Amino acid sequence: MNKHLDDEQATKALAQALYASFPGDVRGWxxxxxxxxxxxKSTFAxxxxxxxxxxxxxxxxxYTLVEPYxxxxxxxxxxxxxxxxxxxxxxxxxxxxxxxxxxxxxxxDRAPDLxxxxxxxxxxxxAGDSRTVxxxxxxxxxxxLILKIN
Ligand SMILES: Nc1ncnc2c1ncn2[C@@H]1O[C@H](COP(=O)(O)OP(=O)(O)OP(=O)(O)O)[C@@H](O)[C@H]1O
Ligand SMILES: [Mg+2]
Numbered sequence: 001m002n003k004h005l006d007d008e009q010a011t012k013a014l015a016q017a018l019y020a021s022f023p024g025d026v027r028g029w030x031x032x033x034x035x036x037x038x039x040x041k042s043t044f045a046x047x048x049x050x051x052x053x054x055x056x057x058x059x060x061x062x063y064t065l066v067e068p069y070x071x072x073x074x075x076x077x078x079x080x081x082x083x084x085x086x087x088x089x090x091x092x093x094x095x096x097x098x099x100x101x102x103x104x105x106x107x108x109d110r111a112p113d114l115x116x117x118x119x120x121x122x123x124x125x126x127a128g129d130s131r132t133v134x135x136x137x138x139x140x141x142x143x144x145l146i147l148k149i150n
Contacts, residue, residue, distance in 0.1 A: 005131040011040045015047035021148040027074035030117045032108035035124035041106045075101025087113035
């Protein structure tokens with residue numbers, strides 16, 4: 001799926017539509033958010049976490065690396081790998097234990113191995129002042145989920 005995102009609101013609306021297409025229990029899913037500095041990854045992640053019912057701020061996990069949210073549809077782990085240098089460091093962080101929730105990952109390219117666990121790859125790109133997005137279903141259920149986004 002490819003889409004033009006005119007402004008920040010469009011990025012948020014897509015994140016909300018993606019959340020709405022998930023099953024009622026989001027545990028065990030892995031969503032990768034790829035894109036250059038400032039492409040809109042955190043904007044997308046915040047809107048997704050808010051759509052899942054979180055009220056209040058969604059701090060950037062750049063320093064803490066992981067921010068967990070306990071929500072009605074299950075846990076969401078907001079993960080930022082900007083400061084992680086390889087897959088071993090990611091495992092040390094507890095990556096495997098986060099499978100009791102939905103893993104929403106910024107800078108997934110820092111640890112290429114984790115693509116094996118992915119359901120969806122969301123790639124944000126600059127298009128002048130706006131953005132484009134590509135959503136790719138990595139797993140079979142991820143591909144099926146994309147068809148439900150509207
Ligand atoms: N579709 C869009 N069109 C134009 N601007 C957008 C769009 N989506 C988000 N933005 C803006 O892009 C800026 C950067 O967004 P954001 O912080 O989410 O990026 P990021 O990918 O998380 O960056 P970083 O890698 O530095 O953490 C914000 O000012 C946001 O409002
Ligand atoms: Mg960010």
